[in-house]
Amino acid sequence: MSIKGLFPIDKWDFKSESVLADLPAEDFDLLTAHQTEQVYKKGEIIFREGAYPAGIFYIKAGKVKKYKLDKEGKEHIIYVANKEELLGYHAILSEDRYPDSAASIEESRIAFIPKEDFLAVLNQSPVLNRRLLKTLSHEFAVLANSLSMFAQKNVRERLALQLIVLREKYKVNFKPGMPVEINMSRDDLANLVGTGRENVVRVLTEFKESGILKTQGRKIIINDVNQLIIIADYK
Amino acid sequence: MSIKGLFPIDKWDFKSESVLADLPAEDFDLLTAHQTEQVYKKGEIIFREGAYPAGIFYIKAGKVKKYKLDKEGKEHIIYVANKEELLGYHAILSEDRYPDSAASIEESRIAFIPKEDFLAVLNQSPVLNRRLLKTLSHEFAVLANSLSMFAQKNVRERLALQLIVLREKYKVNFKPGMPVEINMSRDDLANLVGTGRENVVRVLTEFKESGILKTQGRKIIINDVNQLIIIADYK
């Protein structure tokens, strides 16, 4: 039985809404009453898997990778979070430790909100409750997608898909109509796709030869997203 | 940098708490006021990915697989849900369609709760809100684990891990101390591990020869869980 065409890849929802949007002013003020802001340099760690959470983070500017380390210390990137996204709330809600680590992949400005404030607002705000439930269940769907993609697609197809997703995330840095530059190390890209650096380079070269994209040093500029969609969705 | 030993696999939390436990009687009664019960035969589909949700499901007895289909119709099992677990609430909370499909893997007795009742209780019950947030964020952690496991472990290691997890789920069917029988088709097992049936059979044979387990027809009886833990955690 085939469900071909039921969920074409170009209809997927890559964008994540801000959890804090539409929050009543009263709740928002209470939530941000004791926030402190910090600039994280590229590569700086925000929190570590296994640590107990002291609060949540709100990305005001920049990009953050959420990742897990295997026993040899090789990292696998689970998600790239963009500005205006909330970070580190899973650990508090699950009453457990951080399930993953977070580090900035470019210089980022991030606000810290103490656990007490977050829980206080959570206890009084139906809107925040509803919004978090929506966000979490949406995240579940995205993660489930990634998981089955991993089981069913090869490196070439996975890289194509990640490039499409990353293009959306880097779009916000550029004017509409301008070509979008993905500025990410091959190592991070490899850890996101779940393969080695060398394999990413090889597939990237292949894409370059097909005219799908071009590279300028570390930067990747996508010329033909449709071609990527076809590749990612092929199997 | 190594985090060796930080999260030994035998300390992982495989069990999922019932979302409905500790729910105030009032909320529970309202939630179950219009529930209807149905017996699903082995293999019967409960809901399909992409459909709009009409309500949620509560597994009273049996086991259910949550899965996604690729374009050729090959399924990838994301999760095996046990009795006393809630099903299908992601779609309602995310205000979207089902992100995956669900089907029984053994004869199951399942209650259906209409969407309206679920949302009504959600609007009035802080306990249910809190519990759902906890469950969803826990699910996220479990899924993130699966994802990074996929990226970093081979078929042998993944199968070992899934056998450990399944053993926990099948435990409830047997008396303490009695050997636990995992009764699952090789196809389902392969779709859970993310490989082909043949590869599962090959690794299973290998495990059998090492005295880790034995098989009786379709049934798998684990003799040496510790050995499995070592294998799953090896890399």
Next chain:
DNA sequence: TTTAAAAATTGATATATCGCACATTTTGCA
């Protein structure tokens, strides 16, 4: 601008696992 260190790229080889074809066993139904 120069230069050293870091990152990216290319090549070659080893290895896991995929997927087909076929044999065997088990299961459930008449």
Next chain:
DNA sequence: TGCAAAATGTGCGATATATCAATTTTTAAA
């Protein structure tokens, strides 16, 4: 209980990907 269909198990060639080593390019600091 017997039988057909379904599920399981086995062998093997093809292939994608991992891994190691060496080279080139880029980056960022002096």
